[in-house]
Amino acid sequence: MPMGHEVHGQGGFKFQNWAKTYGSSPELYFQPTSVEEIREILDMARQRDKRVKVVGGGHSPSDIACTDDFMIQMGKMNRVLKVDKEKQQVTVEGGIFLSDLNIELSKHGLALANLGAVSEVAAAGVIGTGTHNTGIKHGILPTQVVALTLLTASGEILECSESINADIFQAARLHLGCLGVVLTVTFQCVPQFHLHEVAFPSTLTEVLDHLNDHLQRSQYFRFLWFPHSENVSVIYQDPTNKPPSSSASWWWDYAVGYYLLEFLLWISTFMPSLVCWINRFFFWLLFSSRVENIAISYKIFNYECRFKQHVQDWAIPIEKTKEALLELKAALENNPKMVAHYPVEVRFARGDEIWLSPCFQRDSCYMNIIMYRPYGKNVPRLNYWLTYEGIMKKHGGRPHWAKAHSCTRKDLEKMYPAFPKFCSVREKLDPTGMFLNTYLEKVFY
Numbered sequence: 001m002p003m004g005h006e007v008h009g010q011g012g013f014k015f016q017n018w019a020k021t022y023g024s025s026p027e028l029y030f031q032p033t034s035v036e037e038i039r040e041i042l043d044m045a046r047q048r049d050k051r052v053k054v055v056g057g058g059h060s061p062s063d064i065a066c067t068d069d070f071m072i073q074m075g076k077m078n079r080v081l082k083v084d085k086e087k088q089q090v091t092v093e094g095g096i097f098l099s100d101l102n103i104e105l106s107k108h109g110l111a112l113a114n115l116g117a118v119s120e121v122a123a124a125g126v127i128g129t130g131t132h133n134t135g136i137k138h139g140i141l142p143t144q145v146v147a148l149t150l151l152t153a154s155g156e157i158l159e160c161s162e163s164i165n166a167d168i169f170q171a172a173r174l175h176l177g178c179l180g181v182v183l184t185v186t187f188q189c190v191p192q193f194h195l196h197e198v199a200f201p202s203t204l205t206e207v208l209d210h211l212n213d214h215l216q217r218s219q220y221f222r223f224l225w226f227p228h229s230e231n232v233s234v235i236y237q238d239p240t241n242k243p244p245s246s247s248a249s250w251w252w253d254y255a256v257g258y259y260l261l262e263f264l265l266w267i268s269t270f271m272p273s274l275v276c277w278i279n280r281f282f283f284w285l286l287f288s289s290r291v292e293n294i295a296i297s298y299k300i301f302n303y304e305c306r307f308k309q310h311v312q313d314w315a316i317p318i319e320k321t322k323e324a325l326l327e328l329k330a331a332l333e334n335n336p337k338m339v340a341h342y343p344v345e346v347r348f349a350r351g352d353e354i355w356l357s358p359c360f361q362r363d364s365c366y367m368n369i370i371m372y373r374p375y376g377k378n379v380p381r382l383n384y385w386l387t388y389e390g391i392m393k394k395h396g397g398r399p400h401w402a403k404a405h406s407c408t409r410k411d412l413e414k415m416y417p418a419f420p421k422f423c424s425v426r427e428k429l430d431p432t433g434m435f436l437n438t439y440l441e442k443v444f445y
Ligand SMILES: Cc1cc2nc3c(=O)[nH]c(=O)nc-3n(C[C@H](O)[C@H](O)[C@H](O)COP(=O)(O)OP(=O)(O)OC[C@H]3O[C@@H](n4cnc5c(N)ncnc54)[C@H](O)[C@@H]3O)c2cc1C
Pocket: 018, 019, 053, 054, 055, 056, 057, 058, 059, 060, 061, 064, 065, 074, 094, 095, 115, 116, 117, 118, 120, 121, 122, 123, 124, 125, 126, 127, 128, 129, 130, 131, 132, 133, 176, 177, 178, 180, 181, 182, 183, 305, 400, 402
């Protein structure tokens, strides 16, 4: 089969996600530089009966971006196409990393109103899985999208927004990578702003008893719970006009502390009962005093994630926060053999109307659990994972799409009222399943 003269696929490429927890061996790996090249790749896939997976930053902690057929990495399609200062909107190519976009936007006095913990992720990738941060007045990242363009399996380019192809837009704002290649994304921005971050110690009882006060007191409130203890670190982040400043010694403690943490966690793989003390020790070392920091918004939203880890992150109705967390705490207390690494990160998001959003039509609490992989070693987590999933399901939870979960179509149909609408858009845009993979087969079949 002759290949197009511009587009060359690389054989023998090994794909691995950021945490090195999932990977695949695509038959051909492409890094196209134009829409024409992507069209050629889709033509070739159609002719050879191959599936196609598009990948952004490869950060998803699951096999959602894996394929053994054709993989398209969008890193070379990363331009800012248009900045509309009046509407405060920016149109970018789907492959742009948010780390580059943040800097470009700040040159125009603009910013994204909310960001996840890392920015080495692509514009189309973050919306693909419904990336979120925190703040009860703020929706998940796809709520910031006002338009996008999609190259479908047939090679057609579709413009979508609230007014054009509105149904496809509601599906594509959280697209799971299964509707086509996202070529461009238009984000609604806000004027550039600085954030004042204050982190201070508290207890689980205090935070859960005064949850509403915390939610009202800080625009981007979240908290970290240290399992096997009552310890909590509360984090407030709020816009400020004050100049940048930071607690210098804190970063030093942080860096040293984390090398020690990895070593101790590795030791604990031979003596799991140590985990409870490790969680308490690091709370005391790093989180037991008040820390303040002021910087441009994206530097506060992003934080360094040093260690590879397994994660789960489900969204439950916000009113279930207390009950669910206390059940998780009780389950750990009643089962001393089940260990949980710190932190359980608890964040919040406003309800929205995006069909496959875990926050569809309800304000939500995201509860992120982790198990580190010290020096790449997997730590047993099955019991903890199943217990957590059981509690999340009982409280009407919906899993984060990027993070590995055990749900199949049967579960998802119950969780998402608009699931059939999404399926019908997907079947119309991709009748042969060109953009499916193993992860998506579980979702749709
Ligand atoms: C260290 C770390 C921190 C994280 N922090 C957070 C957080 O704070 N909040 C949160 O919600 N999540 C978080 N995540 C998860 C992360 O935000 C999501 O996995 C996000 O989707 C990653 O973006 P990506 O560009 O790496 O996407 P990828 O993993 O590359 O792809 C994600 C999906 O998008 C599809 N896709 C990508 N580009 C295109 C395109 N152009 N066209 C069509 N489909 C496409 C892929 O096929 C796949 O289905 C974190 C992950 C890590 C590793």
